[in-house]
Amino acid sequence: MAEARKRSLVLIVDDDAALSEMLQIVLRQEGFDTVHCGTGSGAVAAMRESRPDLVLLDLMLPGRDGVSVCRDMRAESGVPIIMLTAKSETDDVVAGLQAGADDYVAKPFKAKELLARIHTRLRRVSALPGSDQLTIGDLVISTAAHTVKRGSITLPLTPLEFDLLLALAKKPTQVFTREALLDEVWGYRNAADTRLVNVHVQRLRSKVEKDPEHPQIVVTVRGIGYRAGEPQTW
Amino acid sequence: MQLWWSSLPLRVLASTLVASLAILVLAGLLLMQQVADGIFESKRNSAIREASGMQRFMQEQLVLPEMRGVAAYEQLSRLAELAGAQAGQFQVFLQGPASRVASSPTILYQSIPAELTEKVTASDGMFVVSTELKATGSLNATPGLVVGSSLVTAVGERFPVYYVFPLISEVASLSDIRRAVISTGVAVLIGLAVIAYFVTRQVVRPVRNASQTALRLASGHLDERMPVRGSDDLASLAVSMNEMASDLQQRIRELEQLSAVQRRFVSDVSHELRTPLTTIKMASDLLYEMRLDLEPQSARTVELMNTEIERFSEMLADLLEISRFDAGAAVLERDDVDLDALVAAEVEAHRGFADSQGTELRLHRDGDAKAQVDARRITRILRNLLTNAIDHGEGKPIDVTVASDEDAVAVTVRDQGVGFEAEQSARVFDRFWRADPSRARKAGGTGLGLAISLEDARLHQGWLSAWGRPGRGAQFRLTLPRTPEVKLTSSPLPIIPPDVDPRRDL
Numbered sequence: 092m093a094e095a096r097k098r099s100l101v102l103i104v105d106d107d108a109a110l111s112e113m114l115q116i117v118l119r120q121e122g123f124d125t126v127h128c129g130t131g132s133g134a135v136a137a138m139r140e141s142r143p144d145l146v147l148l149d150l151m152l153p154g155r156d157g158v159s160v161c162r163d164m165r166a167e168s169g170v171p172i173i174m175l176t177a178k179s180e181t182d183d184v185v186a187g188l189q190a191g192a193d194d195y196v197a198k199p200f201k202a203k204e205l206l207a208r209i210h211t212r213l214r215r216v217s218a219l220p221g222s223d224q225l226t227i228g229d230l231v232i233s234t235a236a237h238t239v240k241r242g243s244i245t246l247p248l249t250p251l252e253f254d255l256l257l258a259l260a261k262k263p264t265q266v267f268t269r270e271a272l273l274d275e276v277w278g279y280r281n282a283a284d285t286r287l288v289n290v291h292v293q294r295l296r297s298k299v300e301k302d303p304e305h306p307q308i309v310v311t312v313r314g315i316g317y318r319a320g321e322p323q324t325w
Numbered sequence: 326m327q328l329w330w331s332s333l334p335l336r337v338l339a340s341t342l343v344a345s346l347a348i349l350v351l352a353g354l355l356l357m358q359q360v361a362d363g364i365f366e367s368k369r370n371s372a373i374r375e376a377s378g379m380q381r382f383m384q385e386q387l388v389l390p391e392m393r394g395v396a397a398y399e400q401l402s403r404l405a406e407l408a409g410a411q412a413g414q415f416q417v418f419l420q421g422p423a424s425r426v427a428s429s430p431t432i433l434y435q436s437i438p439a440e441l442t443e444k445v446t447a448s449d450g451m452f453v454v455s456t457e458l459k460a461t462g463s464l465n466a467t468p469g470l471v472v473g474s475s476l477v478t479a480v481g482e483r484f485p486v487y488y489v490f491p492l493i494s495e496v497a498s499l500s501d502i503r504r505a506v507i508s509t510g511v512a513v514l515i516g517l518a519v520i521a522y523f524v525t526r527q528v529v530r531p532v533r534n535a536s537q538t539a540l541r542l543a544s545g546h547l548d549e550r551m552p553v554r555g556s557d558d559l560a561s562l563a564v565s566m567n568e569m570a571s572d573l574q575q576r577i578r579e580l581e582q583l584s585a586v587q588r589r590f591v592s593d594v595s596h597e598l599r600t601p602l603t604t605i606k607m608a609s610d611l612l613y614e615m616r617l618d619l620e621p622q623s624a625r626t627v628e629l630m631n632t633e634i635e636r637f638s639e640m641l642a643d644l645l646e647i648s649r650f651d652a653g654a655a656v657l658e659r660d661d662v663d664l665d666a667l668v669a670a671e672v673e674a675h676r677g678f679a680d681s682q683g684t685e686l687r688l689h690r691d692g693d694a695k696a697q698v699d700a701r702r703i704t705r706i707l708r709n710l711l712t713n714a715i716d717h718g719e720g721k722p723i724d725v726t727v728a729s730d731e732d733a734v735a736v737t738v739r740d741q742g743v744g745f746e747a748e749q750s751a752r753v754f755d756r757f758w759r760a761d762p763s764r765a766r767k768a769g770g771t772g773l774g775l776a777i778s779l780e781d782a783r784l785h786q787g788w789l790s791a792w793g794r795p796g797r798g799a800q801f802r803l804t805l806p807r808t809p810e811v812k813l814t815s816s817p818l819p820i821i822p823p824d825v826d827p828r829r830d831l
Contacts, residue, residue: 110604117607177599198599199638202610314661 099213100124102143104134104160105175106153114147117202123209131155135163143170145212147205148192150176150183158186165191169249171212175200188290193251194277195287211278212251227260228308228320230299239299251276252295259309259319268316292317333532334525341521342514349510360502364495369453369470375415376451376472376488379408383486388479401426401484404476418487419476433459437471437487445473445485458491468492531559535566547574591648595641602638609634636771643773647756650780657699657784659809664694664703664734665727671707672725675715683720686711691727694734696807702781703805706789707736709774710801714740717799728817732807735818739800745793753791754779778803788813792820 101123105111108129115125128137131152138146146164150157161172174187174195184195193212196205225232231240237253239246248256258275259267269288273279277287296303308320329336383404395403401419405426408417418434419426420442425434436458444452451474457466470490475483534551541549550570551563613631616624649655672688679686714723721741728735745753752758757772775789782789785805793799804816 107600107604110600110607113604113607117611120611175603177596199602199606199641202607205607 098122098124099144100126100141101209102126102128102134102138102141102146104128104131104137104146104152104157105149106130106151107149114205117206118209121206131157131160134160135167138164138168138170145209146170146172147209148172148174150174150178150187158183158190161187161192162190165249169247171250173205173208173212184284185286185290188287189294191249191294193249193291195284207278214278225257225260226322227256227263228299228322230256230308232257232260241299246298248295248298251291252298255291255295256299256309259317263319263322266312266315266318272316288316333529334522337525338518338521342518345514345517349514353506353510356506357499357503361499364499365455365492368490368492368495369455372415372470372472372488372490373451373453375490376474379415379417379488380451380474380476380486383408384476387476398424398426400478414490416489416491418489420485420487431460432469432489432491433461435459436466436469436489437473441471441473441487442485445475445487449475458489468496528559531563535562538566538570542570542573547577588648588652592645592652595645595648598641602634602641606634606638640771640773643771643777646777647773647780650777650784655780655784658701659697659699662696662698662700662703664696664698664729664736664805665690665692667700667703668694668707668725668727668736671704671711675708675711678712679715679723682715682718684715684718685722686715687722687724689724689726691729691734694727694729696729696734696805697809698785698805699781702784703803706778706781706803707738709778710738710803713774713801714738714742714799718742721798726818729807730815730817732811733804733813733815733817734807735802735804735816737800737802737818737822739798739822739824741798744795744798746795747793750791750793753793754789786811786813788816790820792822794825797825798822 101118103111103114103118103125105114105127106129111127111129115127118125126137126141126143128134132154134148134152134155148157148161148164152160157174161174164170164172171194172192174184174192175198176184176187176195177198178184187195194208196208223233223235225234229241230246232238232253233240234257237250239248239253239256254276255272258272267275269285272288273285292309293303296306296309299308300306306320310318310320312318386404386407387400398421401421405417405419416427416432418437427434436456438454438456441452441454441456451472453470453472455468455470458469459466469492472488472490474486474488476486477483531551538549538551547570550567553560553563553567609627609631612627616627619627646655669688669690672686676686711723711725718740719742723741724737724739726737726739754775756776758775759772779789782803782805786809787803787805790802790804791799792802800820800822802816802818802820804813804818806813
């Protein structure tokens with residue numbers, strides 16, 4: 092396993108002591124290192140200090156609510172954030188995703204389910220062998236360097252946003268349904284919450300599009316999904 | 326007719342008019358009768374008085390000494406002249422032995438009725454009759470009075486004498502009076518109508534206000550109140566209405582609060598349970614992974630714990646789903662979905678479970694079954710129907726059929742299993758309902774699956790119906806409108822399976 096070479100560090104932000112301990116047991120058994128933070132107010136500091144590879148963030152926290160914690164974390168770092176939520180059906184989830192969370196797991200979840208989500212977020216979308224440079228619209232993606240450039244300017248994308256853009260750019264002629272993107276980028280085998288795709292396409296567009304109202308890079312195909320924009324040479 | 330029953334003022338106005346018209350006509354007739362009687366009576370009295378005066382005068386003339394020796398006709402002519410000079414109001418006829426003399430020639434002698442002439446000829450005294458007078462040169466008869474009597478000459482001869490009183494001025498004043506009575510009557514009638522109209526309006530307006538207020542209250546505007554003016558019946562109506570409204574408002578508020586509290590409670594409990602359940606589940610998973618290293622008894626215990634925790638969490642999820650429906654918080658996320666493909670995928674997903682039960686799944690596709698539905702909810706319905714069918718199908722083949730028409734798409738799931746009584750076809754959707762409590766469930770199930778499916782179908786404005794007969798299996802049919810605008814009136818598929826002869830059930 093690629094992760095086994097260097098043990099990944101997972102920051103657990105959860106106020107429930109029993110669940111936190113259980114999560115740590117399971118994650119350690121799976122070969123992760125873990126750090127725990129029991130409050131919302133201390134979460135950002137804990138992230139700065141421990142520089143985790145991934146954050147598990149409970150949405151309901153004493154001190155500060157998970158959504159604003161998530162926003163602050165995202166402002167400082169592109170670290171993958173997976174929300175743990177007891178209210179998957181509410182707007183909290185969308186608020187969390189809009190605040191920058193990459194994925195969410197609804198309680199009660201199975202250990203396997205959570206581990207699968209964590210592995211997907213730590214794994215990166217693999218580029219096509221031999222092609223280091225991909226173009227999408229007027230952007231150039233460097234798969235080796237994990238950078239996206241418009242001209243000489245590097246766009247600050249989170250790993251998830253990079254993966255999403257790369258997934259579209261790899262097959263520029265294909266129209267992706269939301270379900271296909273969920274499979275490709277989030278690793279969901281069965282159809283899952285398409286809000287994930289909708290919110291992250293919005294976030295991606297706000298970073299890569301010149302005019303997010305008239306997207307040129309990530310183009311909506313009505314009734315089906317999304318496709319990559321035509322390569323442009325200027 | 327519709328207008329009649331729809332307008333209270335119209336009815337009140339009309340009945341007031343009819344009733345007062347009848348009373349006025351009756352009163353008018355009575356009044357006219359009395360006035361006419363009075364006028365006639367006084368005319369008659371004055372006629373008799375005047376006739377008696379003239380009679381006395383003529384009788385005196387007749388027996389004057391200088392009248393002796395004058396021929397009867399001469400006497401009569403002279404008398405007539407005298408009478409004509411004196412009497413302005415009436416006319417005198419004197420009937421001589423051979424001829425008759427009249428004081429003035431305007432009224433014809435034929436006007437005097439025969440009965441009077443007979444009476445006068447037969448006996449002395451004065452007689453009065455009313456009759457129609459015919460004038461010369463006129464075809465119209467005028468009413469009049471005729472007083473008949475006899476004059477006796479000095480030599481004892483008797484002459485009938487008639488005094489004719491035309492009633493022209495009396496008739497004229499009677500018709501004047503009648504005109505006055507009629508116009509007064511009409512004026513009174515109009516006045517009454519106007520009064521009735523205003524009175525009704527006064528009564529009807531508050532009643533209309535009340536009914537409008539009640540209507541607005543009924544349609545949910547609980548803040549609506551009636552204005553209260555004065556302390557009459559209408560005011561007390563308004564007061565009672567307002568009291569009722571505030572009672573209603575309070576009760577509804579209480580109930581709303583109560584059910585909101587209840588819903589919050591169910592939702593909170595379910596959410597609060599989720600965090601410890603997550604821990605338990607993870608712990609159980611961990612132990613389950615290690616079960617092969619445990620003693621057989623402990624291993625079995627861990628297995629049991631693991632499956633039951635799984636069931637418990639499914640039940641919790643279903644309970645939460647139901648509480649969301651109850652709270653009206655379930656939201657439909659419509660998308661263009663091909664039901665055909667959705668059903669095919671769901672059937673494929675169930676092949677494993679079906680095979681383990683030795684059940685064959687037969688799919689009959691339609692080809693064109695696109696509809697705007699919430700794929701997640703429809704998948705959940707299909708999952709419930711399929712597991713149910715496999716669960717109760719006793720290993721016999723299950724037919725899944727998709728069909729569509731212009732407005733709707735439908736899918737039926739038909740099993741050949743134990744079935745159920747016809748009366749139970751509605752009860753199968755009840756929460757925690759079991760056809761046979763002693764039967765074990767193979768696929769687990771929470772007892773809420775069909776109840777949730779029914780709610781899901783309803784959310785789409787669709788139908789979920791069940792058909793069953795003991796020993797002949799069951800069929801569930803889901804019908805969905807293609808677009809939210811369509812109102813379902815029929816389903817592309819019959820609820821009674823086509824392989825069943827419906828006549829056998831009659």
